[in-house]
Amino acid sequence: MVTGGAGYVGSVIGRYLLDTGHEVTVLDDLSTGHADAVPSGARFVQADIRAAGATLASGIDAVVHCAAKSLVAESVAKPELYWDNNVGGSLALLEAMRAHDVRRIVFSSTAATYGEPTSVPIVEADPPAPTNPYGASKLAVDHILTSYAAAHLFAAVSLRYFNVAGALLPGEPGAGTSGQTLGERHTVETHLIPIALQVAAGQRDSLQVYGTDYPTPDGTCIRDYIHVLDLADAHARALDWTAGQAGRHLICNLGSGAGSSVREVLTTSREVTGRDLKVLETGHRPGDPAVLIASNERAGTELGWTPSRDLTAMVRDAWRFQQSIGELAGPASR
Numbered sequence: 001m002v003t004g005g006a007g008y009v010g011s012v013i014g015r016y017l018l019d020t021g022h023e024v025t026v027l028d029d030l031s032t033g034h035a036d037a038v039p040s041g042a043r044f045v046q047a048d049i050r051a052a053g054a055t056l057a058s059g060i061d062a063v064v065h066c067a068a069k070s071l072v073a074e075s076v077a078k079p080e081l082y083w084d085n086n087v088g089g090s091l092a093l094l095e096a097m098r099a100h101d102v103r104r105i106v107f108s109s110t111a112a113t114y115g116e117p118t119s120v121p122i123v124e125a126d127p128p129a130p131t132n133p134y135g136a137s138k139l140a141v142d143h144i145l146t147s148y149a150a151a152h153l154f155a156a157v158s159l160r161y162f163n164v165a166g167a168l169l170p171g172e173p174g175a176g177t178s179g180q181t182l183g184e185r186h187t188v189e190t191h192l193i194p195i196a197l198q199v200a201a202g203q204r205d206s207l208q209v210y211g212t213d214y215p216t217p218d219g220t221c222i223r224d225y226i227h228v229l230d231l232a233d234a235h236a237r238a239l240d241w242t243a244g245q246a247g248r249h250l251i252c253n254l255g256s257g258a259g260s261s262v263r264e265v266l267t268t269s270r271e272v273t274g275r276d277l278k279v280l281e282t283g284h285r286p287g288d289p290a291v292l293i294a295s296n297e298r299a300g301t302e303l304g305w306t307p308s309r310d311l312t313a314m315v316r317d318a319w320r321f322q323q324s325i326g327e328l329a330g331p332a333s334r
């Protein structure tokens, strides 16, 4: 069962699992997901994660838990939504899993659990210090999973995503044979790559670069970008890992181990699209650390995972996706 399987990351994971021989049930309330993103061939249940019991009773053996609220600014303005949905909802899901003796789970955690890093690359043993309720809510679930593994013999993996980008496009290696096109389609878009591509597509006039005076080589923030198909591959491996690991909770970063600055992302976006991007250099976005880079050694050792797609592939696939939905998306605003 993939919760949030109508969202960006969840739909690609569901598609990938189907294409690698799993049976998939998607549970999604469609509060932010899209019905047409549910992977074809998956069983679809439109329901809240608090109402997963009946679905869990129908032969589910493991859960990939992606359903969550995930907007940092919203979490600062409305923390109650994040504690209620991300923590309360996850706890209800885990209790339903326990009641139905489904004890394998792969959880969408985040680099936001670390907050401002003390050093990079960030390793999983670094102290978590989230700087917003979104990151704190994800960290709380990581802690809950540790205790459920110990007390209730769950086998759990928390995958701490760094910056996910790219799309699943028919014909690309690893995209399977479904012909489905899946990518990032948020009503409120805050991420750099989709915003840059909306500018390239003429759906936005310009984009803001949040700060050019960071202590980095070109003065802009550095992030660790990872292709959504590499991310999906990590989930498939994590699911395999949970078989036979009752009582263990594994936490793994998912990143490339290298960083790209905002300016580098914009250069790649110009190269891929062949279009100029109007850029406004503005002040810092509150809460943005200068550099976030993952150590991905543990994912390599424990899951045998290494990412294989670079920033150009991410921007190229995101651009093709953007073009495929361009006429549906209409003008974007922020």
Ligand code: UDP
Pocket: 163, 190, 191, 192, 193, 195, 207, 208, 209, 210, 211, 221, 222, 223, 262, 285, 288
């Ligand atoms: N960013 C930017 N302009 C935008 C959106 C993002 O300059 O319109 C910067 C942001 O400050 C950060 C990087 O791009 O340094 C990646 O931001 P994003 O929101 O994509 O991911 P985050 O790292 O916040 O999860």
